[in-house]
Amino acid sequence: GAGVSQSPRYKVAKRGQDVALRCDPISGHVSLFWYQQALGQGPEFLTYFQNEAQLDKSGLPSDRFFAERPEGSVSTLKIQRTQQEDSAVYLCASSPHWQFSYEQYFGPGTRLTVT
Amino acid sequence: AQSVTQPDIHITVSEGASLELRCNYSYGATPYLFWYVQSPGQGLQLLLKYFSGDTLVQGIKGFEAEFKRSQSSFNLRKPSVHWSDAAEYFCAAHNTDKLIFGTGTRLQVFP
Numbered sequence: 329g330a331g332v333s334q335s336p337r338y339k340v341a342k343r344g345q346d347v348a349l350r351c352d353p354i355s356g357h358v359s360l361f362w363y364q365q366a367l368g369q370g371p372e373f374l375t376y377f378q379n380e381a382q383l384d385k386s387g388l389p390s391d392r393f394f395a396e397r398p399e400g401s402v403s404t405l406k407i408q409r410t411q412q413e414d415s416a417v418y419l420c421a422s423s424p425h426w427q428f429s430y431e432q433y434f435g436p437g438t439r440l441t442v443t
Numbered sequence: 444a445q446s447v448t449q450p451d452i453h454i455t456v457s458e459g460a461s462l463e464l465r466c467n468y469s470y471g472a473t474p475y476l477f478w479y480v481q482s483p484g485q486g487l488q489l490l491l492k493y494f495s496g497d498t499l500v501q502g503i504k505g506f507e508a509e510f511k512r513s514q515s516s517f518n519l520r521k522p523s524v525h526w527s528d529a530a531e532y533f534c535a536a537h538n539t540d541k542l543i544f545g546t547g548t549r550l551q552v553f554p
Contacts, residue, residue, distance in 0.1 A: 370544030
C-alpha cells in the first residue's frame with residue numbers, strides 16, 4: 329500500500345515568505361507527527377495529532393509555526409515569515425495507534441531552504 | 444532531561460567487516476528503543492525495536508541490537524556489512540507520545 333507522502337519535496341523560500349508543507353499519512357492512521365531535521369542532526373519533535381486534535385505542540389519553535397489536521401487525515405505545517413534558521417528537512421510520520429504511538433512510519437520529508 | 448546519545452558521528456568500515464553502532468539513553472525507566480536508517484533523499488526506515496523481554500532483537504537487513512540495562516545501551520550490530528548499508532543510522536527512544544532521536548551515525552563502506 330501507499331506510504332506517507334509529503335509535498336513539495338523541495339521548497340526554496342525567501343526570508344519573510346510564508347510556506348505550507350503538506351503531509352498525506354497512511355490511510356486509516358490516527359496519529360500524525362511532524363519532526364524537524366536540521367543538517368547533520370537527528371529529527372526533533374514538533375507536534376502531534378490524534379485524528380484532528382492537536383495533543384502536543386510543545387516542539388514548535390515559535391509562534392510562526394502552525395500545524396493543522398482539520399479532517400483527521402491530511403496535515404499541513406505552515407511557517408510564517410520564514411527565517412534562515414527554519415532551513416531544515418521537515419518529516420511527517422503517521423501511526424495506526426492512538427495510544428503508545430511508537431510505531432511510526434515516516435515520509436520522505438520536505439527540504440526547506442530559506443534564502 | 445531524557446536524551447539519546449550516539450557517540451560516533453562517522454564510522455568507516457570495509458565491506459564484509461562487522462559493524463557495531465553505539466547508542467546510550469538517559470531515562471528514568473526503560474523506554475521503548477528503536478533503530479532507524481536514513482538513505483540520502485529517503486525517509487526514515489525502521490530497522491528494529493525493543494519493548495521488553497529478550498534483550499537481543501533481530502531486525503531487517505541482517506541487523507540486530509542488544510539492550511543492556513546496566514549500561515543504558517542499545518547498540519546496533521551486523522556481522523558482515525554490505526556496500527548498500529552505507530547510510531545514516533539513528534537510535535531513538537519513545538517518550539509518552541514522541542520519538543527522541545540521537546544525532547545519528549554516518550556509515551561509510553569501502554569496497
